[in-house]
Amino acid sequence: MTGTGHLLRLALRTERVATPVGVLVVPALLLATAAALAPLYPDARSRAELAAGAATNPVFRILLGPLRDSSTIGAIAVWRVGLFAMLAVTVIMAATVTRNVRAPEATGRTELVRSAAVGTSAPLVSAVILATGSAVTTGVLTGVAAAAIGVPAVTAVFVGVQFLAAGLAAVGIAVVVDQVVTASRTALTISAVVLITAYVVRGIGDAVDSASWLTWLSPLGWAERVDPFGNRTALPALACSALFAVGVGLAARIAAGRDLGSGLVHPSPGASTARWPVSPVGVTVRTMGSSLAPWMSGAFAYCLLVGLLTDSVDGLVGDSGGTRSLIENLGGGSVDLVGALIDTVLGIVAIAAAAAAVSVVGHLRDDDRRGRAELLLATAVSPVARVLAVSPVARVLAAAAVATVVAALVLVLAGAGLVVGSALVGGPGPSAPQVAGAALGQVPPTLAVAAVAFAAYGFGARWVVLGWIAVVADLLLGPLGSLIGAPGWLRDLAPHAQVPARVGAGVPVVPTVVVSIAAVVIVGIGLWALRRRDLT
Known part of the structure; x- marks a missing residue:
């Protein structure tokens, strides 16, 4: 020792x-x-x-x-x-x-x-x-x-x-x-x-x-x-x-x-040749997929448990006016207690989806620090993928595409968990199309939060922590903004305050378009910065 x-x-x-x-x-x-x-x-x-x-x-x-x-x-x-x-x-x-x-x-x-x-x-x-x-x-x-x-x-x-x-x-x-x-x-x-x-x-x-x-x-x-x-x-x-x-x-x-660096279980060396043309998206999915799966399965399992409570939520709250008022305020003041509960849960899961998307940027930072990014960008690829695979910008765009799909899947699976859980107990919850619409409506603000992490990565890997700060700030000013008494002008800065989860109420068009444009612009700033710095 x-x-x-x-x-x-x-x-x-x-x-x-x-x-x-x-x-x-x-x-x-x-x-x-x-x-x-x-x-x-x-x-x-x-x-x-x-x-x-x-x-x-x-x-x-x-x-x-x-x-x-x-x-x-x-x-x-x-x-x-x-x-x-x-x-x-x-x-x-x-x-x-x-x-x-x-x-x-x-x-x-x-x-x-x-x-x-x-x-x-x-x-x-x-x-x-x-x-x-x-x-x-x-x-x-x-x-x-x-x-x-x-x-x-x-x-x-x-x-x-x-x-x-x-x-x-x-x-x-x-x-x-x-x-x-x-x-x-x-x-x-x-x-x-x-x-x-x-x-x-x-x-x-x-x-x-x-x-x-x-x-x-x-x-x-x-x-x-x-x-x-x-x-x-x-x-x-x-x-x-x-x-x-x-x-x-x-x-x-x-x-x-044992040998230093080894383990009792040795990883498989894999095939000697790729089964499909090497591309940024394919490499991103293969290297990050296993670590992103828990976000999706966890969202489904959590919302399934919440769905199982929809038939007894009135009995659980009982005469506690404070608890009822808290759930209704978190759910946007809905007079329907079950609807307010589902709105609240979807709002919290949307923050988790943003965290899952930010974790993709964390993988990019780790690949930079450990030299894997240099190996990828120096790898011989097929003529079809050559133009994309050798570009650091394309690598970030591939990660952004994966983050978008993961965030959407987290929200969709959360909605599925709510619907399945409510159906199993015969709860009075909203219909599946209404829940799905509310879940998908949370994708644009979720990606706007994650865009901060991608932009920060463009300026340097050490700035990725700003993405996690954005997630926490969005949680406090969005779903929990009314609970902590944040002023309105400050809450307006949070994407999920602009586009809150509202089952059956329809997605607000103008705020959704605004946060979507903001996400694209923020990512664009990050890509501009990325082209002007060294990879490591």
Whole structure:
């Protein structure tokens, strides 16, 4: 483990933004949720109605788990945030491990570091120390946030233990996955799939009384059984700690016995010749397709769950005027509660579609930094594709085309999930053509947000972060603009405020044309800048 201290300091420097943000997400979300729920459930009667209504719904039990205590806003906020935020923490911890174990190996940085006086296990141990420290900090801050919103001190400690246990389990899973595959993106995807599967298995165990034993098959189920508002026992957390210890030990054993840069599963070398003419679009789809699929499948699954709630939304809201008013305001003031819910969900999914499109630009930046773009632009191609394939501008246009298709598919699949879910339960939702029209109507403003990332890439790869800033700003000023009380002139800058999701109301023509033209102009500015800079 020689050199572990040096590598840990290096990891702390490279993670100086990502790790603090990941650590602060859950405590901040818990505080914000408690503040938002306080006016919705101001008295014991409204909280009791929540416990007897929404908390008993199977879909809510899958997503959030059982509501153990409804006596205080703090307890309700922990339930509302708890397990879903716990899943987010596990993915963040897995990403932290992968960024510091597999990613440096995949790019050759670990080989460079290991050429110095650095031990075989030092890179792995430094990454584990960093991720473990992040998990501990997340648990402590989450416990402090729980105490700040009125949760009793002892209970708040066990809330922190829950999140710490889940984070440690995720670290144990991720370090093993990073030894199995060779690509960092694939490693993170596999870790996320394992953790999401654990979340779903735990949810089924919570929703079906006869299948409660399933929670013992899931690391998130182990963390849930710490039960801060019930039995308060730390014994299930020991199972997460054991998974962490076994995972780290197994990963260290594998790392010591394999070649640097390889994995237990070796990637297929592929065919010696291309099965079709090499083109920017074909290469973009083949290299980015697997990482974009989760955006689409996630949108469908999420909206399917929302669709399953459409037949019981009135009963779930009950007499809580604050909750009803919140949903209707987020949905544009619609008098139809189901319609307002669907409008709200489509508005949020449209932001996710913009994030998926921005992630395509992130792939372009990664290809530039790792030299893959130079290989593509120097590759011999067929005469038909030669004119397009050798042009950096054409490469960006191909990525823009892929981003457009992905954003549209995210929205269409979200609409399909809403329609299918509502049909399965016989809910009173709008018709399929109305939902499809509203979903497709969100494509132009979504692409206008993503255009900022493409324009930023044109000026330099380091400016791609502006695309993510645009996504967050559009979320706050668009779907959440009325909730946070943003002034009208500021909201008018957000594309999704100009073209909000309105099922059955028709797409506003003039704003749609304006944001479409704006998207084209912004991308054009990026292409102009791209032609005047070096690729790297």
